[in-house]
Amino acid sequence: MxxxxxxxxxxxxxxxxxxxxxxxxxxxxxxxxxxxxxxxxxxxxxxxxxxxxxxxxxxxxxxxxxxxxxxxxxxxxxxxxxxxxxxxxxxxxxxxxxxxxxxxxxxxxxxxxxxxxxxxxxxxxxxxxxxxxxxxxxxxxxxxxxxxxxxxxxxxxxxYGFEPIDRHSAFALAIARGERSERLFRDELRCxxxxxxxxxxxxxxxxxxxxxxxxFAGAETLSRYEWGRLLAQAHGLDPDRIVGGFSAESPTPRPRNCALDISRARQLGYRLRGVHEVLRSLGRLSEPV
The missing domain is CATH 3.40.50.720 (NAD(P)-binding Rossmann-like Domain)
Structure with a gap:
């Protein structure tokens, strides 16, 4: 090299x-x-x-x-x-x-x-x-x-991504298809x-x-539950199949708020879109869940 x-x-x-x-x-x-x-x-x-x-x-x-x-x-x-x-x-x-x-x-x-x-x-x-x-x-x-x-x-x-699909999205979609019974946390915030x-x-x-x-994170803060519902809709599945839960149900400690401020990245000119914007740009989302 x-x-x-x-x-x-x-x-x-x-x-x-x-x-x-x-x-x-x-x-x-x-x-x-x-x-x-x-x-x-x-x-x-x-x-x-x-x-x-x-x-x-x-x-x-x-x-x-x-x-x-x-x-x-x-x-x-x-x-x-x-x-x-x-x-x-x-x-x-x-x-x-x-x-x-x-x-x-x-x-x-x-x-x-x-x-x-x-x-x-x-x-x-x-x-x-x-x-x-x-x-x-x-x-x-x-x-x-x-x-x-x-x-x-x-x-x-x-x-996350779709070509191929990432493991986090695949997990949420498996729940939406009824293949898994886990809950997605309503109080765990990510970008x-x-x-x-x-x-x-x-x-x-x-x-x-x-x-x-x-x-460098997405411009939108969502709970795991909200994100799972969006993914389900984007893939033509019923978002109501996504069941919400709370992190206290986890057998191991989990950080609840992991939201990242991307103001510095934006000021420097980096483009990091939120989930709604990405899904709409891909033609996967029209109406909010």
Missing amino acids: NADCYLITGGTGYLGRALIRQAGHRGLKVAATFHTQPQSLTSDVGWYHLDLREPAAVMSVIHEVQPTVIIHTAFRQYDPDLMAVTGEGAGYVAEAAARVGARLIHISSDVIFDGEKVGAYTEEDPPNPITDYGQAKARAEALVQRYHPAAAIVRTSLI PVFVEDLATALLDLAQSDYYGVIN
């Missing part, structure tokens, strides 16, 4: 695939990493196997690729290696990126907060996680700031972001000199 290259970690993930696709449309040279061998790999991308638990392997891949930009999307959410991959692994990427002089865009999450704030979280709000995943993401942010102070740390929300909007914003951010935390 030459020096003019974008390296996308987690290239076979949902966001990673969208980034690869959009980078290709822009004529960018792309390399990407994977951990579990995927069934098929895009031929015009330089693919590298990478285990984020191994700092020497991280350094080896990044040294070989010599990327101009690294967009770090890879993570684990539930397995025993959650902290090793999502938390400590981000530090290895940041340290290696700094050594080769690469621009680093690190993807963080809205669940780094306890969810008790009234109103949306800004970039100045410090992490206070109450879940294992939130703790790993908060650890990742701290390590990125330590090893690569010039990195951009992007806090985002539920990422769902369309994967294509997020990928566009990340690639644009990579070409800027912005560093530090920035919120």
Whole structure:
């Protein structure tokens, strides 16, 4: 790989695939990493196997690729290696990126907060996680700031899309079809972001000199319940099949308010649409639920 290259970690993930696709449309040279061998790999991308638990392997891949930009999307959410991959692994990427002089865009999450704030979280709000995943993401942010102070740390929300459909949307639609019986929480607030909007914003951010935390989330705050009803209608299903519940019913603590303030992103010219606007633009929604 030459020096003019974008390296996308987690290239076979949902966001990673969208980034690869959009980078290709822009004529960018792309390399990407994977951990579990995927069934098929895009031929015009330089693919590298990478285990984020191994700092020497991280350094080896990044040294070989010599990327101009690294967009770090890879993570684990539930397995025993959650902290090793999502938390400590981000530090290895940041340290290696700094050594080769690469621009680093690190993807963080809205669940780094306890969810008790009234109103949306800004970039100045410090992490206070109450879940294992939130703790790993908060650890990742701290390590990125330590090893690569010039990195951009992007806090985002539920990422959704339709080609292919994402796992969060698929879960809600399975409920709407009567295939699952779970409830969607009325008191858990998120700012769902369309994967294509997020990928566009990340690639644009990579070409800027912005560093530090920035919120890239959808422009609309919805409860999980409200979002599920919208998705059901958008797919021609009965939204009344979506049953609401409350986060107190969860056996594990969950942050309730994860709304992100995207004023800074808007001021800088990034376009991050709300769910209603996205669904209408795709011809999937006409009347409000």
